[in-house]
Amino acid sequence: MEAGPARELKITPIRNGTVIDHIPDGLALEVLRIVGGSRLGRDSTVSIALHVRSAKQGWKDILKVENVEISDRAANAIALLAPTSTISIIRDFAVREKHPVALPDRIDGLLRCPNLECITNQAEPIESSFEVIHRRPIRLRCRYCDEPVTDFLPQLP
Amino acid sequence: MRLAGRDLVAIEDLDRPAIEEILEAARALVPAAEGGSVRHTLEGRLVAMAFFEPSTRTRLSFEAAVQRLGGRCLTIADPAATSLRKGETLSDTLRMISSYSDALILRHPNSGAARLAADLSDRPVINAGDGSHQHPTQTLTDLATIQEACGSLVGRRIVILGDLKYGRAVHSLIWALALFGNEMVLVSPPSLRLPESVRQRVRHLAGRIREEDDLATALADADILYVTRIQRERFPDETEYRRVAGSYRIDRATLEGARPELRVLHPLPRLGEIAPEVDPTPHALYFRQAFLGVPVRMALMQSILGGGA
Numbered sequence: 001m002e003a004g005p006a007r008e009l010k011i012t013p014i015r016n017g018t019v020i021d022h023i024p025d026g027l028a029l030e031v032l033r034i035v036g037g038s039r040l041g042r043d044s045t046v047s048i049a050l051h052v053r054s055a056k057q058g059w060k061d062i063l064k065v066e067n068v069e070i071s072d073r074a075a076n077a078i079a080l081l082a083p084t085s086t087i088s089i090i091r092d093f094a095v096r097e098k099h100p101v102a103l104p105d106r107i108d109g110l111l112r113c114p115n116l117e118c119i120t121n122q123a124e125p126i127e128s129s130f131e132v133i134h135r136r137p138i139r140l141r142c143r144y145c146d147e148p149v150t151d152f153l154p155q156l157p
Numbered sequence: 158m159r160l161a162g163r164d165l166v167a168i169e170d171l172d173r174p175a176i177e178e179i180l181e182a183a184r185a186l187v188p189a190a191e192g193g194s195v196r197h198t199l200e201g202r203l204v205a206m207a208f209f210e211p212s213t214r215t216r217l218s219f220e221a222a223v224q225r226l227g228g229r230c231l232t233i234a235d236p237a238a239t240s241l242r243k244g245e246t247l248s249d250t251l252r253m254i255s256s257y258s259d260a261l262i263l264r265h266p267n268s269g270a271a272r273l274a275a276d277l278s279d280r281p282v283i284n285a286g287d288g289s290h291q292h293p294t295q296t297l298t299d300l301a302t303i304q305e306a307c308g309s310l311v312g313r314r315i316v317i318l319g320d321l322k323y324g325r326a327v328h329s330l331i332w333a334l335a336l337f338g339n340e341m342v343l344v345s346p347p348s349l350r351l352p353e354s355v356r357q358r359v360r361h362l363a364g365r366i367r368e369e370d371d372l373a374t375a376l377a378d379a380d381i382l383y384v385t386r387i388q389r390e391r392f393p394d395e396t397e398y399r400r401v402a403g404s405y406r407i408d409r410a411t412l413e414g415a416r417p418e419l420r421v422l423h424p425l426p427r428l429g430e431i432a433p434e435v436d437p438t439p440h441a442l443y444f445r446q447a448f449l450g451v452p453v454r455m456a457l458m459q460s461i462l463g464g465g466a
Contacts, residue, residue: 117288119269124248126273141354144269145290146167148354 011047017066019088019095020078025051027082028061030153034077035063035070043067057084077110079103080138080152105132107140111155115147160460164275164282168293168329169358173336176300180310182456183301183449189225190452198463199228205258206232207251208285209241209265210390214425214447215285215294219262222454226463231258248277255280260462263287266390281461289323289391295424296329298453299383300337302446306420307380310337316375318344318405319385319430321351323392326424327385328355335364342375343368346401349387372405376415382407382440384423384430408432412440422446 023031028048040046047064054060069089070078078085079101088098109127113120120128120142130140130149140149149155158175165171171179189196204223208216212234220230233239233254241250247270255261255278263274268288275282286292304310315334321327321343331351334341341364343351356366369375376382384407392398406429407421423431423443435441 113269115268117266117268119247119265119267119273119287122247122267124246124273126248126276142269144272145288146354146358147268148357 011049011062011064013093014045014047014064014066014090015093017044017064017068017090018070019090020063020065020070020082021060021086021088022054022057022084023061023063023082024084025057025059025061028063031061031063031078031082031085032065034074034081034156035065036068036074040065040068060084073110075101076104076107077156080107080110081156083138103132103135103138106130106143107132111140111149111152112157113142113145113147114149114155115142115145118142118145118147120144160457161462162281163461164271165293165457165461166271166275166282166284167291168296168332170293176297176333176336179297179453179456179460180301180304182459183297183452184305186452186455186459187449190221190448190455192225195227196225196455197227198459199223199226202228202259202462203257204228204230204458204462205254205261206230206234206285207254207261207263207265208232208234209236209247209263209270210286212264212285214450215264215292218447218450219285219294219454219458221451222458225451226455226459228458228462248273251277255282260458283457283461286325289325289328291329292325292424293329294450294454294457295326296333297457298446298450299326299330299422299424300333301449301453302422302442303381303420305445305449306442311339313339313380314342314378315339315381315383316342316344316369316372316379317383317385318372318375318407320349320387320391320401321345321385322349323388324385327351327383330383331355331364331366332359332362335359335362335366338363340364341366342379344370344372344375344405346404348397348401372411373414376411376419378416379419380416382415382419382421384421384427386423386426386428386430403429406430406432407435409434409438412438415440 045066049062089096107130129143251274260281262283264285268290271284271287420442421440
């Protein structure tokens with residue numbers, strides 16, 4: 001989260017957990033769904049700030065999830081849907097790690113292939129698998145049937 | 158590129174020298190494919206033919222190819238007779254077939270099935286057509302036919318007519334023709350145009366692609382007319398199929414304005430796309446093309462299993 005005087009903080013600090021900052025304006029609820037949404041444990045406080053002023057982006061969203069460190073799979077999904085996001089791991093009120101989300105070369109098991117005839121959409125015990133063939137803008141290609149994917153949200157299960 | 162032990166899932170798995178090597182070997186194997194000489198390159202090898210979709214030419218030409226080289230085949234020609242019918246997954250079936258044989262040749266109605274097989278099998282997997290995705294050995298056959306007819310695979314003008322959306326043979330062929338720097342003129346009903354993704358994949362290659370609405374204009378100075386069938390089995394609904402079925406037909410009148418050297422190819426089976434009256438003309442090359450599937454598949458099997466083309 002961007003530093004600033006305490007009186008400007010719109011959501012309170014967390015002791016342990018994850019802060020996802022610089023989320024493109026309007027996508028925080030999607031990011032929350034990726035991080036776990038309603039499946040988060042009972043001891044997790046989730047704070048969402050929508051439409052926050054940002055020097056870099058104009059407007060952004062922020063998401064704080066207490067007591068959760070997000071999985072690689074979730075980080076990959078955030079890199080696809082909200083590529084400007086940064087992820088900070090908080091331990092004992094201090095930022096232990098902070099990094100922009102990074103898109104791997106291959107994305108397995110995250111999206112459904114949009115080609116309904118693809119073998120990954122049949123009753124086979126396999127995960128979907130996409131290669132990243134272009135990064136700006138992000139374009140993926142199914143490793144099985146070569147179907148291109150540029151719109152990721154509809155392909156999340 | 159050494160092909161021994163490798164998979165052929167998509168035509169992109171072969172580079173230009175590898176394709177040229179297979180075609181050269183295929184030319185030398187024509188007498189053996191005709192039964193004139195006996196080869197023993199695949200002696201003692203067992204090749205599984207797993208055909209989960211109807212096929213005449215591809216399966217029989219693969220079986221002929223393996224047996225002309227002294228190998229033997231294990232064939233599934235009717236999926237209803239396998240445990241898939243009992244609900245076994247394709248993955249389990251493929252693992253099992255692969256463990257019984259030295260190579261697996263797969264045809265399947267779903268795109269990407271060949272990649273799945275290649276991931277699961279430690280034996281070479283050859284894609285004999287997966288859904289509307291690819292059909293690389295048809296492409297090798299098509300190239301051998303064009304080369305035999307035109308003398309060269311480079312800088313030809315090739316009209317591709319028909320179902321360019323679902324046609325797996327076309328998706329593989331366009332890549333190979335682009336690799337060799339040919340000009341492709343695409344003619345199809347509007348709803349069956351080439352998917353943008355196929356066009357994107359060949360953008361960096363030397364070939365050029367353009368679309369043409371009028372077949373006569375497209376044919377005027379073409380070397381090859383490649384006709385495809387509109388495949389009922391790929392259409393999500395019957396209404397869409399009926400709308401385009403029978404929307405083109407090649408007959409003697411169609412070919413009147415074409416160059417005498419124009420040759421007509423078709424991966425077959427044909428429905429009404431080419432009138433039987435074209436068969437006796439010098440234009441018709443589709444039966445020769447079907448035969449060339451044998452020496453081409455012999456050359457391929459020999460490169461993959463026999464240790465050298």
